[in-house]
Amino acid sequence: MRRRVGLTAFVLLFSLVAAVFGAASATAHSRLVSSDPADGANVATSPPAVTLTFNEAIQESFAVLTVVGPDGNFWQQGDPSVVGPAIKVNLRPLGPAGTYQINYRVTSADGHPVEGKRSFTLTAAGTGTPGPSAQQAADDESDGLPIWPFIVVGVVVLLGGGGVVVWMSRRPA
Template sequence: MNSLALQHSRTLLIRLSAAILIALVAVFGTVSAASAHDELTSSNPSAGSTMTESPEQIELNFSADLQQLAGAETSVVALSAEDGTKLASVVSTKGKTVTVVPEKKLASGTYKLVYRVVSSDGHPIEESFNFTVKLPVAASATPSESATNAPAPSEPAEQNNEPIQQLGSQISPVIWVIVGIAILGAAIAVLVKFTRQNK
């Protein structure tokens, strides 16, 4: 092989190596992005905390702005009492924060908040946590008042189903990982073929 052919071979090898490197960066960059979903950074009340008065609102703060659909609330929240009774609430999302306003004051007891939001990368996040309300004895609501304030179990379901249906399908980041691997495989195949031809 003369010097011109050798130089041409080296140029091709350099280009193939660069293509492989770009493919690797694309693959690992996509995997990193796929795993970097937003997460809950804080809440008020916080998980496991005990409050001495009924909260006027519950705030959930996330690590990045949540996705929203025009004309629809994409954050779905279910607030329930210790016995599983669903409590009606109004939910709103602004940037990184989801605000939940119970329609009735909460009596003493343990409550569970289940939330489903759409991460900034399109990945749905569904988690839950508990908190406790422990009112002073004189201010505690009687069992009859608690029963009166509790809405029918079907009401939150009607409130929450519509936003879930409007979330729509999201493109899975796994697809980009598969594309990156395919590019990497093609580049390696070309490199092997070229090497065999020049032996």
């Protein structure tokens, strides 16, 4: 009986370690193939929109496309739209000359998030009015789920499993 419990505990532990450390990463995610304006392009006038095109269709849910100017403010106007492999967001007329950073996060067809950055440079200042501060928006976002509940659950599961192994391996009176 003790041998069976020990073997069962070993198999469970081995399976857990193999599942956590042996999982292969997926490599079939969408990838960005082009942007308009092109990455690193110099533009003299404000483009009406930013469009990113991927190698395959992307999901509409959770798509984010922002443009942050050299002044630290958002310059996109409205929500992005997704059509097949492309995501597009309209721009306000741009303001200060300098580098504008395009930030994106989309969900590929296989459900995995894909994110990145591109940039272009406005060579002549425009007269546009910026949107809200990108820094203020980042400060307003929550930090997400806390990790401590997951740690507590993990410890309880491990202690409970250990208790079951000890209880099952005790000798009958």
